[in-house]
Amino acid sequence: MASPKKKLQGLVAATITPMTEHGEINFSVIGQYVDYLVEEQGVKNIFVNGTTGEGLSLSVSERRQVAEAWVAKGRNKLDQVVIHVGALSLKDSQELARHAAEIGADGIAVIAPFFLKPWNKDALINFLKEVAAAAPTLPFYYYHIPALTGVKIRAEELLDGIQDKIPTFQGLKFSDTDLLDFGQCVDQNRQQQFAFLFGVDEQLLSALVMGATGAVGSTYNYMGKKTNQMLEAFKRKDFSSALNHQFCIQRFINFVLKLGFGVSQTKAIMTLVSGIPVGPPRPPLQKASREFIDNAKAKLKSLDFLSSTDLKDGNLESCS
Numbered sequence: 001m002a003s004p005k006k007k008l009q010g011l012v013a014a015t016i017t018p019m020t021e022h023g024e025i026n027f028s029v030i031g032q033y034v035d036y037l038v039e040e041q042g043v044k045n046i047f048v049n050g051t052t053g054e055g056l057s058l059s060v061s062e063r064r065q066v067a068e069a070w071v072a073k074g075r076n077k078l079d080q081v082v083i084h085v086g087a088l089s090l091k092d093s094q095e096l097a098r099h100a101a102e103i104g105a106d107g108i109a110v111i112a113p114f115f116l117k118p119w120n121k122d123a124l125i126n127f128l129k130e131v132a133a134a135a136p137t138l139p140f141y142y143y144h145i146p147a148l149t150g151v152k153i154r155a156e157e158l159l160d161g162i163q164d165k166i167p168t169f170q171g172l173k174f175s176d177t178d179l180l181d182f183g184q185c186v187d188q189n190r191q192q193q194f195a196f197l198f199g200v201d202e203q204l205l206s207a208l209v210m211g212a213t214g215a216v217g218s219t220y221n222y223m224g225k226k227t228n229q230m231l232e233a234f235k236r237k238d239f240s241s242a243l244n245h246q247f248c249i250q251r252f253i254n255f256v257l258k259l260g261f262g263v264s265q266t267k268a269i270m271t272l273v274s275g276i277p278v279g280p281p282r283p284p285l286q287k288a289s290r291e292f293i294d295n296a297k298a299k300l301k302s303l304d305f306l307s308s309t310d311l312k313d314g315n316l317e318s319c320s
């Protein structure tokens, strides 16, 4: 059985795939991006080629190259690099799983195939098992994101007896707001050393109460530092500070959700906050609008998430 050096815990940034204005992958900024996560955000784990990374919009060859770049640039800097290898074609998924093992990634994750869908637990487990078997030395994580895949099989049901079928199973990335399902995953698997990674950043504190051991998300790219403060407060049982931090994060996410928030907007915000040009998304996604960027920028400033402090005086909203 695969046993990771250590359990995946704390924050995991779902990496953006940097692109040029012409829609090609911009490998040249990945080294700088790793340094930014570690030094400025205190984030030492990454989740590559997932939703935020537009993994399903890249070719298999691009996914291999992106995975290689993150593993190479993260060496001796990052704790763990998990590669999302889910695909509609089992063959593609297996190729990517094998490749992740070859390049020395620390784990693989897989979403449910979402065009021709598995309609019950056994069908889904069977698919996941075949992918996991292609990388028998790597920890395997199931990536539960029913709103995007349309596969609504409850995580609790899927996890029941999963290690008998998938011996490398090490944890769950849970991107859903059903805290009953999440809580039951934790409760029913206490004797295992699974990682329970929550994926709805604006609700992370509730998931911590429910037993989350870590979190994977898009906002940890630029709000990792703030979220780490929340994790630290939670750890020292200072729940009132933890809640203040969560509310602060919510003020931003709530604001952008109302404007329309997805991967395109995440790319624009990352460029704004980090100064690393991660570029536009690839079609079918479209660039965030100028209006969105201006609004998001003003909000980031008023919350003190941008280094510029010109709004600081008398600013009631400030989170610092």
Ligand SMILES: CC(=O)N[C@H](C=O)[C@@H](O)[C@H](O)[C@H](O)CO
Pocket: 014, 051, 052, 175, 199, 200, 201, 202, 216, 217, 218, 219, 253
């Ligand atoms: C659907 C999606 O992309 N979810 C991300 C990760 O699972 C989150 O990090 C969200 O972007 C974040 O929670 C804001 O809603």
Ligand SMILES: CC(=O)C(=O)O
Pocket: 014, 015, 047, 049, 050, 051, 052, 053, 199, 216, 217, 218
């Ligand atoms: C957020 C996340 O986990 C992803 O982008 O895949």
